[in-house]
Amino acid sequence: MLGLAWIAVRACRTAPSLLWVVTAGWLWAAYRAGRDHASAAPAEDAEPAPAEAAENAPDGPSTEAVRTLLLDLMGDDRGVHLSTVLAHMQEEGQGVGWKVGDLRVRLEALGIPVDPKLKLSGVPTRGVRKEALLPPSPAEAPAPSPEASTAA
Incomplete structure (x- = not known):
C-alpha cells in the first residue's frame, strides 16, 4: 500500500495534470458512497411520516x-x-x-x-x-x- 502511495506521489510530481483525473475519480467515488449510504438506511434525525x-x-x-x-x-x-x-x-x-x-x-x-x-x-x-x-x-x-x- 505504501508503495502505491509513493508511485502516485511521484507520478503527480512529474505530471501535475494527473491531479485533475485523481480529483474527478475521488469526487465520483464520494458521490456514489454518499448515494449508496443514503438509500441503505434512513437518517436517524428524520421525522417519521x-x-x-x-x-x-x-x-x-x-x-x-x-x-x-x-x-x-x-x-x-x-x-x-x-x-x-x-x-x-x-x-x-x-x-x-x-x-x-x-x-x-x-x-x-x-x-x-x-x-x-x-x-x-x-x-x-x-x-x-x-x-x-x-x-x-x-x-x-x-x-x-x-x-x-x-x-x-
Whole structure:
C-alpha cells in the first residue's frame, strides 16, 4: 500500500495534470458512497411520516372519548380549532410538548377528519367541524339498493 502511495506521489510530481483525473475519480467515488449510504438506511434525525407517527403513538383514549371531548369544546359553535383543543388538553395535563401538527396526526389516525381552513370568529385555521362528528340523520341515510329487494 505504501508503495502505491509513493508511485502516485511521484507520478503527480512529474505530471501535475494527473491531479485533475485523481480529483474527478475521488469526487465520483464520494458521490456514489454518499448515494449508496443514503438509500441503505434512513437518517436517524428524520421525522417519521404521519402514518408512522400514528402507529408509534402510545395507546390513547378511544375515538368516542375524543369525539365527546371535541363536541363538549364546540358547545353551540359549528366547530373547534385544533389550537383550542390543544390548549384545553395541556391545561388538563395531557399532550404536554405537543404541537398542533401532532394533534392533527392523532385525530386523523382515529378517523376524525380535520378541516385545513375552518373559519371561526374570522380566523381560518385547522379545526374539526361539528358535522364531521355527528352521525348522519336517518332522513339522509342512503336508500337500499333495488338489487337487494329483487334478490329476495
